[in-house]
Amino acid sequence: GDTEGNLHRMSGIIDGDAVMSGRHGPTYNIARSTDSNPLFKGTVKGHSFHYSEIRLRREYPFGFEMERGAGVTDTRDGIVVNRTIGSYTHQHALSCQDWMGSAGTERFPGPGYTL
Numbered sequence: 001g002d003t004e005g006n007l008h009r010m011s012g013i014i015d016g017d018a019v020m021s022g023r024h025g026p027t028y029n030i031a032r033s034t035d036s037n038p039l040f041k042g043t044v045k046g047h048s049f050h051y052s053e054i055r056l057r058r059e060y061p062f063g064f065e066m067e068r069g070a071g072v073t074d075t076r077d078g079i080v081v082n083r084t085i086g087s088y089t090h091q092h093a094l095s096c097q098d099w100m101g102s103a104g105t106e107r108f109p110g111p112g113y114t115l
Contacts, residue, residue, distance in 0.1 A: 003020050013081055013084060013086070014060070014081060014086055015056065015058050016054050016055050016057050017055045017057075018052045018053070019052060019053050019054075019055055020051055020052055021051065021052060021053045022051065023051055024050050024051065024052075024070070026048070026049040027047065027068075027069040028045070028047050028068065028069060029045065029047060029066065029068055029069030029070075029077070030043060030044075030069065031043065031045075031064035031065065031066050031071070031077055032064065032065045032067055033063060033064060034061070034063055034064065034065060036062065036063055036080045037078065037080065037085065038083045039083075040063070040091075040096055042096060043096075044064070044089070044091050044092075044095050044096045045091070045095035046090045046091040046092050046095065047069075047090055047092075048088045048090060049090075050088055054079070061079075061080045062076035062078055062079060062080065063077070063079075063087070064076065064077040064078040064087065069089070070088075072087075077089050
């Protein structure tokens with residue numbers, strides 16, 4: 001909900017509500033990918049700065065375990081739905097040696113597709 005408590009429909013990819021809750025951050029984050037992460041392997045670095053919290057209506061796998069900073073929870077970030085990952089961490093592309101390397105043709109096949 002917004003600051004007045006009104007709910008606004010979002011895309012519906014994640015079954016939950018983003019609720020305005022005050023300032024979080026800025027913080028520097030270090031996160032280790034989990035086996036559920038469809039895009040990244042290893043450790044990634046980034047930052048987070050937001051004014052909301054996510055209240056999930058069901059369980060989801062998480063794509064990151066937080067080593068520093070906080071994500072959707074104090075210890076996890078990156079809600080995984082199919083091949084989508086929703087994260088408070090804004091990843092720095094150069095923090096991961098093979099940034100988006102796992103998103104190769106085996107995940108996104110098609111004529112003429114290049115990454």
